[in-house]
Amino acid sequence: MKISAGYLPGLAADAVQWHTLTFGEGAQRVDVSVPQLTPAQLVTLAAHVRVQGRAQLQSMPVSQIIGAIDRAIERLLNPADPYRLELELLLPRISGFDAEMVRLGLNAYLKTFRAPQLQRFVAEDFANPKLLDEFQPRPKGGMARALGPELLVHVWAGNVPGLPLWSLVCGLLVKAPAIGKVASAEPLFASLFARLLAEVEPRLAEVLAIVWFKGGDTASERALFAEAEVVLAYGGNETLTALRQHVPITTRFLPHGHKLSVGLVSAAALDAQRMQAVARAAALDVVRYEQQGCYSPHTFYVARGGRVTPREFAQALAGELAALQHKFARRPLSLEEAASVAGWRQAQEMQGYDGAVELLGDAQTAWCVAYAEQASALLPCALNRTVQVQALERLDEVVPLLAAQREVLQTVGLAAAPRELHALAEQLGRAGATRLCALGQMTAPEAGWHHDGRFSLLDLVRMVELEASAEDAAESFAPYRD
Amino acid sequence: MNQTVTTAMQGATDGLVADLLAFIASPGATDEAFNALALRLFAHQFQHNAAFQKFCQQRGRTPRTVKRWQDIPAVPINGFKDLTLSCVPPQSCERVFMTSGTTRGDVKGRHYHPQLRVYDRSMTLNFRARFMAGRDRMRLGILFPDERLMPNSSLAHYLALALHDFGTPDSRYYLGAEGLQLDDLCATLAQVQAGGEPFALLGASYSFVHLMDALQARSLKFQLPAGSRLLDTGGFKGQSREMAMDEFYDALSITFGVPSSACINMYGMTELSTQFYDDGNAVLPAVKSGPHWIRSRVLDPLTGQDRPAGERGILAHTDLGNYNSVTTILTEDVGVQVDGGFLLLGRAQGAQAKGCSLAVDEFLRAAR
Numbered sequence: 001m002k003i004s005a006g007y008l009p010g011l012a013a014d015a016v017q018w019h020t021l022t023f024g025e026g027a028q029r030v031d032v033s034v035p036q037l038t039p040a041q042l043v044t045l046a047a048h049v050r051v052q053g054r055a056q057l058q059s060m061p062v063s064q065i066i067g068a069i070d071r072a073i074e075r076l077l078n079p080a081d082p083y084r085l086e087l088e089l090l091l092p093r094i095s096g097f098d099a100e101m102v103r104l105g106l107n108a109y110l111k112t113f114r115a116p117q118l119q120r121f122v123a124e125d126f127a128n129p130k131l132l133d134e135f136q137p138r139p140k141g142g143m144a145r146a147l148g149p150e151l152l153v154h155v156w157a158g159n160v161p162g163l164p165l166w167s168l169v170c171g172l173l174v175k176a177p178a179i180g181k182v183a184s185a186e187p188l189f190a191s192l193f194a195r196l197l198a199e200v201e202p203r204l205a206e207v208l209a210i211v212w213f214k215g216g217d218t219a220s221e222r223a224l225f226a227e228a229e230v231v232l233a234y235g236g237n238e239t240l241t242a243l244r245q246h247v248p249i250t251t252r253f254l255p256h257g258h259k260l261s262v263g264l265v266s267a268a269a270l271d272a273q274r275m276q277a278v279a280r281a282a283a284l285d286v287v288r289y290e291q292q293g294c295y296s297p298h299t300f301y302v303a304r305g306g307r308v309t310p311r312e313f314a315q316a317l318a319g320e321l322a323a324l325q326h327k328f329a330r331r332p333l334s335l336e337e338a339a340s341v342a343g344w345r346q347a348q349e350m351q352g353y354d355g356a357v358e359l360l361g362d363a364q365t366a367w368c369v370a371y372a373e374q375a376s377a378l379l380p381c382a383l384n385r386t387v388q389v390q391a392l393e394r395l396d397e398v399v400p401l402l403a404a405q406r407e408v409l410q411t412v413g414l415a416a417a418p419r420e421l422h423a424l425a426e427q428l429g430r431a432g433a434t435r436l437c438a439l440g441q442m443t444a445p446e447a448g449w450h451h452d453g454r455f456s457l458l459d460l461v462r463m464v465e466l467e468a469s470a471e472d473a474a475e476s477f478a479p480y481r482d
Numbered sequence: 483m484n485q486t487v488t489t490a491m492q493g494a495t496d497g498l499v500a501d502l503l504a505f506i507a508s509p510g511a512t513d514e515a516f517n518a519l520a521l522r523l524f525a526h527q528f529q530h531n532a533a534f535q536k537f538c539q540q541r542g543r544t545p546r547t548v549k550r551w552q553d554i555p556a557v558p559i560n561g562f563k564d565l566t567l568s569c570v571p572p573q574s575c576e577r578v579f580m581t582s583g584t585t586r587g588d589v590k591g592r593h594y595h596p597q598l599r600v601y602d603r604s605m606t607l608n609f610r611a612r613f614m615a616g617r618d619r620m621r622l623g624i625l626f627p628d629e630r631l632m633p634n635s636s637l638a639h640y641l642a643l644a645l646h647d648f649g650t651p652d653s654r655y656y657l658g659a660e661g662l663q664l665d666d667l668c669a670t671l672a673q674v675q676a677g678g679e680p681f682a683l684l685g686a687s688y689s690f691v692h693l694m695d696a697l698q699a700r701s702l703k704f705q706l707p708a709g710s711r712l713l714d715t716g717g718f719k720g721q722s723r724e725m726a727m728d729e730f731y732d733a734l735s736i737t738f739g740v741p742s743s744a745c746i747n748m749y750g751m752t753e754l755s756t757q758f759y760d761d762g763n764a765v766l767p768a769v770k771s772g773p774h775w776i777r778s779r780v781l782d783p784l785t786g787q788d789r790p791a792g793e794r795g796i797l798a799h800t801d802l803g804n805y806n807s808v809t810t811i812l813t814e815d816v817g818v819q820v821d822g823g824f825l826l827l828g829r830a831q832g833a834q835a836k837g838c839s840l841a842v843d844e845f846l847r848a849a850r
Contacts, residue, residue: 157838158838160838163838234838236840256838258838258839258840259838259839259840260839260840261839291839292838292839293838293839294838294839294840296839298839333784335783335794335795335796335816335830336816336830338782338783338784339783339796339814339816339830340830341783341784342558342783342784342796343558343560343783343814346558346560346561347560347564349537349540350537350560350561350564350565351564353533353536353537353565363784363785363786364784364785380839380840383839408840
């Protein structure tokens with residue numbers, strides 16, 4: 001089947017070149033044509049979106065923007081809506097992820113973008129959200145106003161369904177007209193969202209554009225970034241380093257690099273009653289999106305001293321992964337991915353010769369747990385349901401093991417008693433973690449989370465301060481002065 | 483090990499090596515003979531190499547259950563880093579070849595050679611057949627450091643053998659401790675061009691890139707005499723800029739006046755004792771093949787099963803020349819089985835995470 005992606009307000013479809021991206025094989029094959037603009041067309045598009053943004057978006061109160069996003073999200077949550085049906089049909093084919101996994105993941109994710117959650121999201125960063133609408137008095141004196149960028153450029157990466165929605169919504173909430181560059185691995189979601197938004201709120205029909213070009217197309221990157229006030233980019237450090245070279249020094253560059261996450265299981269969670277549920281939650285965190293997310297766990301560190309040993313927990317986790325394979329089958333791996341998984345397995349196996357590592361799951365199973373009695377420093381696994389379980393005497397022994405990954409550490413999923421949780425929170429934060437959550441919730445950050453520890457909205461805006469001195473001085477020039 | 487056992491083992495090994503050298507010397511050897519020798523070597527390695535024995539046992543493979551050479555467990559090349567793969571104590575070995583350690587920081591793979599008789603015999607027979615084009619000797623230029631500078635490099639030893647066994651007296655190295663001896667090499671190339679005797683330049687692929695860049699900076703090109711040949715090996719390994727294969731061989735022929743059909747690529751590995759060659763690079767990718775004492779398969783990396791002909795998989799090689807380490811290795815190279823050999827399609831790395839999670843491959847690249 002053939003579909004088209006991209007969204008180009010102000011540009012005729014036949015005025016641009018189209019490139020075809022192919023996903024899947026046989027009956028599952030999808031050809032997605034994506035618009036490939038010339039650098040000059042990108043500049044024209046940027047000008048159009050910027051002008052429309054000024055005229056339409058910037059005059060809307062935040063509450064109305066939230067209302068529009070809410071209506072779009074409501075449509076996407078409706079199982080009978082044509083946009084929803086298209087996502088459910090195509091995202092699994094494009095990403096290769098299990099269809100039911102995509103459906104459940106979408107629901108959990110979209111729910112965090114309803115109106116009350118969006119209001120909370122704004123309130124997280126702005127104690128007074130009206131700063132985004134007009135000048136507001138400041139406690140220190142004077143007034144202030146938060147202005148979003150005249151043009152925001154998104155560069156998305158990867159195939160985790162829905163990822164672009166996150167930054168798209170951030171941009172809209174600060175009233176930034178935007179051009180998004182979709183990833184070759186998943187060009188659909190952002191395009192559909194832009195179309196749907198135009199349908200539910202005509203004032204937003206020309207303030208977003210969705211384009212595509214090949215990664216490393218420096219002419220396009222340079223042309224587009226030169227137009228932007230803020231560039232928000234996702235990708236590996238190599239990609240981000242390359243992108244940054246084309247961003248003018250006066251343009252704010254907000255990189256989101258690849259991240260690592262881990263799970264921690266306290267002895268308090270390891271009794272016969274609770275252990276199975278904890279293992280189930282941990283397995284779900286591994287299976288969801290095949291560990292492709294920054295929030296996906298690579299290692300579970302498990303404390304000794306509970307009724308259930310760390311090794312028994314590893315076995316329970318393996319059992320849950322085996323059970324989940326029936327419900328959400330792992331997608332077929334590319335040769336490179338298979339080689340990576342095989343290489344990881346072999347490396348674990350060779351470490352196991354002195355009894356240090358025990359592999360659960362053989363080469364034929366679609367998952368693999370590597371259990372170690374002796375915990376070691378956190379290292380990435382091979383993704384696609386490969387995970388380590390390592391035993392510790394006490395949970396806080398994990399802190400030095402995370403030290404080398406400080407720059408890339410993100411989420412820590414925990415199953416621990418309150419006292420431990422709060423004591424660990426401080427230490428984990430210092431170790432580099434930016435998000436602590438329950439096991440089973442690792443892949444579903446709550447609405448308004450501070451992605452990678454940053455202020456998702458505040459980082460986008462520019463504060464304009466009207467100082468008290470100007471107000472005072474103005475008084476002396478007032479027509480009513482004495 | 484006590485003296486009696488050592489002597490008995492030495493006797494067994496000597497017999498094995500003698501039979502192996504005889505096999506290498508008989509081009510008409512049958513499949514059955516290959517299989518029989520592979521199984522003998524497997525039994526020998528299983529018995530005398532504890533790490534390999536564990537590796538096999540974990541897969542349920544022993545000399546009792548393995549009846550075909552294809553069933554010998556393939557040891558991933560990382561095994562040469564993590565395990566000691568030798569039937570004799572490593573300290574008793576004449577030479578240890580080490581990998582350049584490009585993928586895992588400074589952890590180097592080690593290939594132990596008790597003596598180099600088998601390696602040298604394998605190299606020289608094969609080199610004569612695949613590179614010398616009927617000549618006994620020719621003038622060679624080597625674009626690689628010598629064995630004194632790189633005693634643990636299998637490529638340095640390979641090139642030293644080429645120079646010693648196939649080079650005329652005026653053959654020499656053009657790369658020393660101070661780098662490329664460009665003036666000397668330019669003088670030689672000019673002299674050879676005028677003289678009309680065929681010349682061969684051999685070295686790492688990345689050295690050719692450096693050389694071509696240096697020649698271009700001097701606006702120099704050569705038209706080497708008919709019969710001249712080039713041999714490159716090893717790819718670019720981050721040592722020079724990356725070039726596409728067609729671009730590389732086009733540039734070689736333009737710079738040296740040697741047709742792509744006389745530009746031979748050697749595919750060798752520290753973990754092997756035998757090399758593969760193509761018959762020129764006029765058509766890309768060129769078909770690679772080896773002599774009768776090495777066989778290659780294209781595998782599914784997870785299941786270890788053969789891939790159907792024409793489908794991509796990971797290359798595994800069974801090299802009878804590896805009599806002391808392990809006969810069968812699993813590479814990280816992607817290949818396709820074709821008539822007359824296999825196509826080499828690059829490395830299987832680049833399994834970049836498609837999402838935003840750090841993947842082990844990316845991590846290793848960054849840690850380099």
